[in-house]
Amino acid sequence: GQNIDQPTEMTATEGAIVQINCTYQTSGFNGLFWYQQHAGEAPTFLSYNVLDGLEEKGRFSSFLSRSKGYSYLLLKELQMKDSASYLCAVRPPPGGNTPLVFGKGTRLSVIA
Amino acid sequence: SAVISQKPSRDICQRGTSLTIQCQVDSQVTMMFWYRQQPGQSLTLIATANQGSEATYESGFVIDKFPISRPNLTFSTLTVSNMSPEDSSIYLCSVLLDSNQPQHFGDGTRLSIL
Numbered sequence: 001g002q003n004i005d006q007p008t009e010m011t012a013t014e015g016a017i018v019q020i021n022c023t024y025q026t027s028g029f030n031g032l033f034w035y036q037q038h039a040g041e042a043p044t045f046l047s048y049n050v051l052d053g054l055e056e057k058g059r060f061s062s063f064l065s066r067s068k069g070y071s072y073l074l075l076k077e078l079q080m081k082d083s084a085s086y087l088c089a090v091r092p093p094p095g096g097n098t099p100l101v102f103g104k105g106t107r108l109s110v111i112a
Numbered sequence: 113s114a115v116i117s118q119k120p121s122r123d124i125c126q127r128g129t130s131l132t133i134q135c136q137v138d139s140q141v142t143m144m145f146w147y148r149q150q151p152g153q154s155l156t157l158i159a160t161a162n163q164g165s166e167a168t169y170e171s172g173f174v175i176d177k178f179p180i181s182r183p184n185l186t187f188s189t190l191t192v193s194n195m196s197p198e199d200s201s202i203y204l205c206s207v208l209l210d211s212n213q214p215q216h217f218g219d220g221t222r223l224s225i226l
Contacts, residue, residue: 033214042204042217043155050212087154096211099145102155 002026004103006088011109012078020073020086020106028093033100034062034073035087043087047073075108083110114139118205118218125195125225132191133221135205140185143208145215146178150201158203161188195225 003025012018024032031050035043049055049064049071061074073086085107089100115138125131135144144161159167159180167180182188192199205218 031212042219045214045216048214096213097143097208099143099157099160099206099208100215101157104154 002090002092002101004088004090004101006086006103006106008104009107009109011111012075014078014080014110014112016078017074017076018078018108020075020088020108022071022073022088022103024069024071024088024090024103026069026090026092029066030091030093030096030098032062032064032071033089033091034060034071035089035102037085037087037105039084046086078110080110080112083108113216114141114207114209116205116207116216116218118221120221121219122222123224125223127196127225129195130191130193131195131223132189133203133205135188135190135207135218137186137207139209141207141209142211144182144188145206145208146180146188146190147204147206147217148201149204149220155204158190161190192223195223197225200224 006022033048034046036046037043047062054063059076064071085105087105088103091098117136119134146158147155149155157170158173159169161167161180161182163182179191202220202222204220206215208215
């Protein structure tokens with residue numbers, strides 16, 4: 001089975017940097033994904049990692065360590081519009097078509 | 113990516129009735145899934161919609177309660193049967209365009225049962 005943990009809530013200041021952590025325990029692994037979900041809207045894809053290391057996409061970066069079962073999402077130059085829930089998801093075995101399993105999400109509030 | 117159209121976007125239903133939710137994609141996709149998101153919660157997978165065959169349901173979800181169809185590679189329906197207030201939730205269609213890629217989501221159907 002899958003067990004995905006992330007903090008429930010975080011607060012950060014506009015213009016700052018925030019790191020949202022995600023740990024997972026799975027019987028196998030085919031990639032880790034990050035999604036953003038604004039209140040009342042569908043999740044939108046942000047980033048994913050299959051291999052260890054950092055993936056950078058503008059203000060957003062995601063890091064993965066498979067040996068530690070650990071990932072983080074880094075948001076730089078925070079803006080008010082970044083206030084949203086951030087969902088960590090894992091693709092379990094057996095392969096690349098397996099549906100994602102989601103963590104409970106981290107609700108981020110960006111304050112002035 | 114793909115354009116995923118889900119309807120209805122919201123509905124208010126009476127207890128004991130059924131509602132069918134439609135998901136239409138503008139291109140052929142490898143996989144289609146249905147998720148539920150209860151208030152304040154994360155996403156829970158209901159089932160994988162298989163083209164031309166019975167859906168694959170997750171533990172806790174059964175075909176009699178959530179019948180699913182997928183007649184072709186671009187369309188699927190989820191029916192929520194014999195609804196009760198506990199079924200009040202957002203139901204989301206999700207697609208996988210190709211293996212080892214991210215999933216993408218429709219806008220969801222917000223369902224309230226009185």
